[in-house]
Amino acid sequence: MDTMRERFATTASRLLDEDPRLAVVLAVISSDRFKDAARAHPDRVIDVGIREQLLVGATGGLALAGMRPIAHTFASFLVERPFEQVKLDLDHQDVGAVLVSAGGSYDIAAGGRTHQAPGDVALLDTLDGWTVHVPGHPDEAEALLRHAAADGDHRVYVRLGEQSNRDPLHVPPGVFRTVRTGGAGVVLAVGPMLDATLEAVEGLDVSVLYASTVRPFDAHTLRAEVRRAGAADVVLVEPYLAGTSVPYAAEALADTPHRLLGLGTARRELRRYGTWAEHVTAHGLDPAGLRSRITAFLR
Amino acid sequence: MTSTPTSTTVKWPSPQATSPYSYDDLRRLMSLMTGDEKHGPAATSTLDVLWVLYDRVLRVSPETADAADRDRFLLSKGHGPMAYYAVLVAKGFLPEAWLSGFGGFDSPLGHHPDRTLVPGVEIGSGSLGHGLPLAVGTALGLRAQGLDAARTWVLVGDAEMDEGSNHEAIAFAGAVGLDGLRVVAVDNSSATYGWRGGLASRFTAEGWSALTVDGRDHAALYEAFTAPHPGRPHAVIARVEPKRA
Numbered sequence: 358m359d360t361m362r363e364r365f366a367t368t369a370s371r372l373l374d375e376d377p378r379l380a381v382v383l384a385v386i387s388s389d390r391f392k393d394a395a396r397a398h399p400d401r402v403i404d405v406g407i408r409e410q411l412l413v414g415a416t417g418g419l420a421l422a423g424m425r426p427i428a429h430t431f432a433s434f435l436v437e438r439p440f441e442q443v444k445l446d447l448d449h450q451d452v453g454a455v456l457v458s459a460g461g462s463y464d465i466a467a468g469g470r471t472h473q474a475p476g477d478v479a480l481l482d483t484l485d486g487w488t489v490h491v492p493g494h495p496d497e498a499e500a501l502l503r504h505a506a507a508d509g510d511h512r513v514y515v516r517l518g519e520q521s522n523r524d525p526l527h528v529p530p531g532v533f534r535t536v537r538t539g540g541a542g543v544v545l546a547v548g549p550m551l552d553a554t555l556e557a558v559e560g561l562d563v564s565v566l567y568a569s570t571v572r573p574f575d576a577h578t579l580r581a582e583v584r585r586a587g588a589a590d591v592v593l594v595e596p597y598l599a600g601t602s603v604p605y606a607a608e609a610l611a612d613t614p615h616r617l618l619g620l621g622t623a624r625r626e627l628r629r630y631g632t633w634a635e636h637v638t639a640h641g642l643d644p645a646g647l648r649s650r651i652t653a654f655l656r
Numbered sequence: 657m658t659s660t661p662t663s664t665t666v667k668w669p670s671p672q673a674t675s676p677y678s679y680d681d682l683r684r685l686m687s688l689m690t691g692d693e694k695h696g697p698a699a700t701s702t703l704d705v706l707w708v709l710y711d712r713v714l715r716v717s718p719e720t721a722d723a724a725d726r727d728r729f730l731l732s733k734g735h736g737p738m739a740y741y742a743v744l745v746a747k748g749f750l751p752e753a754w755l756s757g758f759g760g761f762d763s764p765l766g767h768h769p770d771r772t773l774v775p776g777v778e779i780g781s782g783s784l785g786h787g788l789p790l791a792v793g794t795a796l797g798l799r800a801q802g803l804d805a806a807r808t809w810v811l812v813g814d815a816e817m818d819e820g821s822n823h824e825a826i827a828f829a830g831a832v833g834l835d836g837l838r839v840v841a842v843d844n845s846s847a848t849y850g851w852r853g854g855l856a857s858r859f860t861a862e863g864w865s866a867l868t869v870d871g872r873d874h875a876a877l878y879e880a881f882t883a884p885h886p887g888r889p890h891a892v893i894a895r896v897e898p899k900r901a
Contacts, residue, residue: 380800382793400800406831408824411789415825418793421778423724424800426793441783442821446790449780451772 361498361517362459366390368499369427369457372506373398378425379506384412386430387459413439416454417446425453425506431465432458432474432516440480448484453510457502461518462597462622463636466629475598475622478571481514482601488513488530489572491548491596496525497569504530514572518596519633520549530570533578539563542590542655543582547571547602550594550642557647563592563655571595571602576609589615592651596642597621618654620647677746679707685742689758689765695738697897701844701871702811703739705894708877709809709840710747718748721776725803728794730779732787733813733842734768741765741774749776785819788812788839792825795836795889808836814843814855823858829889830862837889840881842871845898859891871896 359367369381373394380401381391388395388404395402401424405411412428412435419426428435435458436443447454458477465472481487488511492498498517505513528534533545536555539562546554547568555565564586566578583589589610593602600619607617622640629639637643641650677685682703687693709729716726731740738758745752750765757763764773768782779790791810798806812822829837843855851858856866865885869876871894880892 380797400796403796405824405828408828410785410821411792411824411828414786414789414821415793415796415828418790418795419797419800420793421728421790422794422797422801422803424797426797442786442789445780445783445786449770450790 358521359495360519361492361495361521362387363390364495364498365429365457365459365502365517368502370394372503373401376425376506378423380419380424380426382412382416382419382426382428384409384430384434386434409434409439410442413442414446417442417450417452420447420452420454420510421450425455425510427455427457427506429457429459431460431472432477433460433472436477436480436514437474443481444484447512448486453512455505455513455515457515457517459517461516463633463640464519466631466633466636469630470626470628477516477597478514478595479598479601482572486512487572488570490515490530490570492517492569493522493548493551493567494525495521497527500527501530501569516548516597518549520596520637522549522552526551526567526569528567528569531573531575532570533566533568533575535578535582536565536567538586540586540588542588542592543579543586544592544594544651545579545602545606547593547595550596553637553642553644553647554594556644557651561652561655563651574602574605574609576605579606579609580613583610583613583615589613590655591615592618592620592654594642594647595619595621599623616654618650620650675746675748679711681746682707682739682742685745685752685755686738688752688755689738689741697844698899699736700739701896701899702733702736702842704872704874705811705840705842705877706739706743708874708881710743712878713881714809715805716776718776721749724801725806727806728778728791728808730781730787730791730794730808730810731769731777732779732781732791732810733784733816734781737767737769740769744774744776750774784816785821788822788825791837791839792829792834795829795834799834799836804836806836807838809838809840812839812841813846814841814851815846815848817841817851817855817858818847826859826862826864830859830864833863833887834889835885835887838881839889839891841891841893843893843895846900854893856891856893864889864891866891866893868893868895870894
């Protein structure tokens with residue numbers, strides 16, 4: 358199975374053939390995977406070099422000129438470093454774009470903090486109108502990329518990672534899928550957290566919802582599942598900064614007395630290298646780490 | 657690009673003969689915003705550049721403000737936009753009556769322009785160093801759609817050139833020969849440490865065509881704005897009175 362990042366390159370290359378309005382903007386990262394597409398579409402595959410302010414600024418300009426730009430690099434250099442460009446060159450100009458990141462919270466574990474962006478979704482949450490897709494499988498990534506490319510002039514963030522669930526679970530954007538039902542609580546697993554979450558709650562009487570799109574946040578399904586389960590104890594399991602979606606869940610449950618636990622990566626910098634799988638465990642996002650915290654919370 | 661622009665094809669130069677305003681009205685229009693009949697050099701540093709562009713160079717008018725193949729003018733140096741608003745009124749993009757509300761809660765005219773509020777304004781600006789990268793993308797987007805007649809202009813200030821994002825844009829645009837891109841840099845010697853060797857050298861070093869002219873001389877500005885620069889982006893350094901004389 359190819360990785361989500363590989364799938365992005367093949368999918369975006371094909372989309373460039375299909376839709377003359379699309380352009381892919383790169384800052385060196387992954388540009389070797391777009392060599393053929395660049396030969397076929399020299400005006401629509403643009404590598405600006407290691408210039409991330411220009412990456413996002415030019416993306417805004419392409420949109421102003423009527424194009425549908427897809428910008429890509431590691432999450433830390435796509436959302437964090439040029440955040441003012443995201444805020445002003447996309448949002449403030451009122452133009453659309455698709456930002457596709459790789460690396461996420463800990464994929465480049467051996468690279469250290471400079472290449473890790475666990476706060477990317479939280480940062481985008483300070484802005485208005487962003488759709489955020491967090492696919493849990495390369496097949497989901499392809500479907501969500503295709504949806505994003507054709508999603509009018511919306512601003513869409515697609516967060517790709519190395520971690521993947523065994524099987525794809527296709528969910529329409531904006532909707533949470535009920536994977537299993539229970540009566541003692543509701544656990545929302547985001548993207549690549551699904552397999553670990555299902556393993557963690559084995560034998561526990563809880564519902565599990567799955568989200569591959571976290572913004573917009575499907576408040577309706579969460580509310581309905583809390584009502585159906587008769588238990589307003591809610592756990593969010595996200596592959597980025599812990600608690601990122603807590604305000605959205607709290608708002609969804611504002612009219613119901615409830616308890617919330619937000620699980621994700623720790624705020625404190627983990628000064629360790631190694632592999633992404635070791636970081637998953639260090640952040641307590643492996644099945645054992647999740648199970649102990651979920652059972653302690655549910656009591 | 658398979659789709660063709662649906663809107664009116666823009667003529668060049670665009671006929672502005674019907675406007676009741678001339679260059680001589682601009683200072684009065686500015687005074688409607690500032691309440692001040694006299695304006696110092698800082699407030700008017702962009703005035704002549706803007707007038708020559710909108711009067712004689714840009715292929716855009718209120719009627720073609722949404723045409724796909726119009727020329728784009730991006731005001732990157734968004735502060736002190738009174739001269740810009742005055743020129744937009746003079747060219748019929750917005751009514752004179754808007755000017756007196758300048759900066760007010762109910763006015764679309766802020767101390768930095770917002771493209772979603774003001775007809776004819778291509779970008780919202782204010783934070784320095786955003787216009788030139790946006791202009792690079794705009795020029796790339798027009799080229800990718802085969803809209804080769806449309807030029808993308810961006811106005812920056814010499815102090816704004818301190819922002820590193822501009823240098824990302826200059827190096828890239830020069831390297832790829834983005835000849836649909838034109839910069840006019842209004843140089844009122846306000847950059848904190850100046851530009852050793854002159855601002856034009858920053859552009860020419862990256863393969864741009866660059867000319868330095870008197871930013872008050874309309875004939876010289878026009879000549880520099882329309883100088884041919886095949887295969888290269890073009891910069892005009894318009895020198896005006898120092899901000900702190």
